[in-house]
Amino acid sequence: MQNIMKRLFAFALVLLSLQTALAQQQALQTPAQFLGYTLGQEFTTHARITDYVLYLAQQAPNRIKVQEYGKTYEGRPLLLAYVASDENLPRLEQIRENNLRQAGIASGQVEGKQPAILWMSYNIHGNESVSSEAVLQVLYDLVDPNNQQTKKWLENTVVILDPCVNPDGRERYVQWYKQTQNRGGNASPYAWEHYEPWPGGRPNHYYFDLNRDWAWQTQIESKQRMAQYNQWLPQVHADFHEMGPEQPYYFSPAAKPLHESITPWQRDFQYTIGDYNRKYFDQNNWLYFTRENFDLFYPSYGDTWPTFNGAIGMTYEQGGSGRAGLAYKKQDGDTLTLTDRIAHHHIASLATLQATAEKADQLTQEFRKYYDNNLKKPGGDYKTFVFKADARSAGNLKALTDYLDQQQIQYGYAGKNSSAKGYNYATGKEENVKVSQNDLVVSMYQPKSTLVKVLFEPNSNLEDSLTYDITSWAMPYAFGVQAYALKSRLEAGSQKPAKTATAIKVERPFAYLARWNSLQDVKFLTELMAQKVKVRMSEKPFEMEGKQYDAGTLIITRTGNEGMGDKLDVVVRATAEKHGVLLQASTTGFVSSGADFGSGSVRFLKMPKVAVMSGEGVSPYAFGEIWHYFEQQIGYPVTVLGTNYFANVPLHEFDVLILPAGSYGRVLNEQTLEQVKNWVRGGGKLIVLESAAGFLAGKKDFNLQKKNGEEASEKEKAKETKEDPYRLLRAYGDRERDAISEDVQGSVFRVNLDKTHPLAFGYGDTYYALVRTSDTFSFMKDGWNVGVLKKDNYATGFVGTKAKERLKDALILGTQPMGRGQVVYLADNPLFRGFWHNGKLLFGNAVFLVGQ
Numbered sequence: 001m002q003n004i005m006k007r008l009f010a011f012a013l014v015l016l017s018l019q020t021a022l023a024q025q026q027a028l029q030t031p032a033q034f035l036g037y038t039l040g041q042e043f044t045t046h047a048r049i050t051d052y053v054l055y056l057a058q059q060a061p062n063r064i065k066v067q068e069y070g071k072t073y074e075g076r077p078l079l080l081a082y083v084a085s086d087e088n089l090p091r092l093e094q095i096r097e098n099n100l101r102q103a104g105i106a107s108g109q110v111e112g113k114q115p116a117i118l119w120m121s122y123n124i125h126g127n128e129s130v131s132s133e134a135v136l137q138v139l140y141d142l143v144d145p146n147n148q149q150t151k152k153w154l155e156n157t158v159v160i161l162d163p164c165v166n167p168d169g170r171e172r173y174v175q176w177y178k179q180t181q182n183r184g185g186n187a188s189p190y191a192w193e194h195y196e197p198w199p200g201g202r203p204n205h206y207y208f209d210l211n212r213d214w215a216w217q218t219q220i221e222s223k224q225r226m227a228q229y230n231q232w233l234p235q236v237h238a239d240f241h242e243m244g245p246e247q248p249y250y251f252s253p254a255a256k257p258l259h260e261s262i263t264p265w266q267r268d269f270q271y272t273i274g275d276y277n278r279k280y281f282d283q284n285n286w287l288y289f290t291r292e293n294f295d296l297f298y299p300s301y302g303d304t305w306p307t308f309n310g311a312i313g314m315t316y317e318q319g320g321s322g323r324a325g326l327a328y329k330k331q332d333g334d335t336l337t338l339t340d341r342i343a344h345h346h347i348a349s350l351a352t353l354q355a356t357a358e359k360a361d362q363l364t365q366e367f368r369k370y371y372d373n374n375l376k377k378p379g380g381d382y383k384t385f386v387f388k389a390d391a392r393s394a395g396n397l398k399a400l401t402d403y404l405d406q407q408q409i410q411y412g413y414a415g416k417n418s419s420a421k422g423y424n425y426a427t428g429k430e431e432n433v434k435v436s437q438n439d440l441v442v443s444m445y446q447p448k449s450t451l452v453k454v455l456f457e458p459n460s461n462l463e464d465s466l467t468y469d470i471t472s473w474a475m476p477y478a479f480g481v482q483a484y485a486l487k488s489r490l491e492a493g494s495q496k497p498a499k500t501a502t503a504i505k506v507e508r509p510f511a512y513l514a515r516w517n518s519l520q521d522v523k524f525l526t527e528l529m530a531q532k533v534k535v536r537m538s539e540k541p542f543e544m545e546g547k548q549y550d551a552g553t554l555i556i557t558r559t560g561n562e563g564m565g566d567k568l569d570v571v572v573r574a575t576a577e578k579h580g581v582l583l584q585a586s587t588t589g590f591v592s593s594g595a596d597f598g599s600g601s602v603r604f605l606k607m608p609k610v611a612v613m614s615g616e617g618v619s620p621y622a623f624g625e626i627w628h629y630f631e632q633q634i635g636y637p638v639t640v641l642g643t644n645y646f647a648n649v650p651l652h653e654f655d656v657l658i659l660p661a662g663s664y665g666r667v668l669n670e671q672t673l674e675q676v677k678n679w680v681r682g683g684g685k686l687i688v689l690e691s692a693a694g695f696l697a698g699k700k701d702f703n704l705q706k707k708n709g710e711e712a713s714e715k716e717k718a719k720e721t722k723e724d725p726y727r728l729l730r731a732y733g734d735r736e737r738d739a740i741s742e743d744v745q746g747s748v749f750r751v752n753l754d755k756t757h758p759l760a761f762g763y764g765d766t767y768y769a770l771v772r773t774s775d776t777f778s779f780m781k782d783g784w785n786v787g788v789l790k791k792d793n794y795a796t797g798f799v800g801t802k803a804k805e806r807l808k809d810a811l812i813l814g815t816q817p818m819g820r821g822q823v824v825y826l827a828d829n830p831l832f833r834g835f836w837h838n839g840k841l842l843f844g845n846a847v848f849l850v851g852q
């Protein structure tokens, strides 16, 4: 009896689920039906966006597939939706492989008819919140079985949509908006809901701008997304954004400067896509602009990076962003609503699909040609890049090869000794180059040669200097490796050089030695500290058992670590292995030259308690870079302090206090600054970066002085007027262009180092800095001028004439002893966007070596 009941019950369940499935199939729910409100009436949370995307995949499995490709730092899912025709969806994997074959990245012949691939990314800037609303409507249109138009476009196009690239940022904005909004939204531009609080929803969890991270991929969102992107390499990539609410809409063609590596075809197609968009915007009487503001130069945007990977890359910008809320009354009296903003991005998405579909054959053909040229006829003067391998460069080279792997850039090793002519990045001259067998070689004869050229060439040719981002990023400087660019083609073997056997033959040595040259070594040190291993550091270079060691070499003696017994050897060796650090062992504490291990200049390194300032007034980006450095790059504990209660923090709880760039007038008033100084005098170490250093310059007890004070600039003006009496008669139309003579937008400069100072350990005589401001400092009379610019230290990138003048004879890195403590001035930000690998050791020096 019980059995029958069970069966009946099961039967009823089957009937019920069949019925629901049927009903659902009959009517695919629109976003409004699913969410319970019309798009635009309120903001949709990320959880609900995810729900709807998954709902569509469940309802229309013949049209859409959804993949969770990762999670954000805060644990939110990252999704990709693949939409294709009934014929193409089951063969997605074949289409993907075909596409890589077209690019010469996978081997084999293209099988079956190959559609074009369009990738659209939404909401990479979290508070540009319309994008993830619009994409729900776009998805519905693509999946709706009754939509004949999209059905037709999908016949020869596969669409990949990332509904929300930056869920953590978006959710920060959306939750805040919901908490502060008037019911239904208040259009008054003065309403609270239009003033986002610090830090704003634009960046991700660590306050990185993900739309500056496409090429560097320092963030977990970018890393996971680009791994997928590289599996697909679409022909078209569209990136959906927002700008200020007073502006209407922007679509391609892009503004100048366009990077010279962008092909004529890619330039032309910017116009083609623009025409498709224009048609719809004109029909609706919507305003827009093209060819202004959004250039294609800096390689780490969602338009440029895809462009350098063979796609047509585009930015779309709607007026709105974190300012506009549900409704916003503009200066012209019109009210901009979320509904309007959705409509624009929705149309632009469909216009992009239409353009891709109607030009699919041409797009795939040109894509093939692009990659074929990359492989056989690479552009640019240089055909080979050589990176020198030596004992000092191992850590940085490892970081470089990891980066190349991430980018799918092929590389090899010279395999034999030879000589060639090449451009030396360090001297800026053509020289004879001795290539050694273990040197790393990147050839331009490979599918991704355009990307190689853009990332590695010493000088990027800037056709027009009005770009709004950094103008130089040459990777040899960023990775701090000695490099040459060769005009000749050099064949490289793929064979990795055999690992040089570790030198440790002694079972229980007197001490272990580790050189100090890269971020890997910082990780090694901090992990030993965390395991309670006592580590010393030699302040002087020394020679021992026939080997030379630079200042900064770490020394782990048995003395002081007796408590660990034999575990010491296990821990030290395992930690070195983990971080790729080459250990040496010594049987004595006696050195043939330099200071013996018992000398006062072999310093014990105390494990510092570190605090960093955050909150209102501090630049979220600058703070985030430091936060990310400690938590994600070296895995070291850091305490984040807020400006709003800083005055009440007992500073003696900490050894190091870091002030990122920001405006400190409010938090460091006279009284609080006095507390900070007293703490430094008592032995604290204050590390100040960029504008935080500028804030302290000229203040009582701080020895830093601004170089370009008002006095200097008055002098400069007087001199100019003398040279040209009509100097003041400038043309109004030239005002933007005139302003750039004052600019340095991120250019590479050679910094001369005092290599005997711990702040410079591990670098030798020079460090290449990415300088982004001409607000510089004079050499200090009292204190250590550790890193300076002299007369002729410019390396590459755009610098305005006036700015270039100011960047002569300037202090970049300095320290000042104060009582028993230290102040460290970093005028340049070595952690900028987390991609200047070579700066990370410098920052480690400031935190872990200086003042020990």
Ligand SMILES: [Zn+2]
Binding pocket: 125, 128, 211, 240, 241, 242
């Ligand atoms: Zn944006």
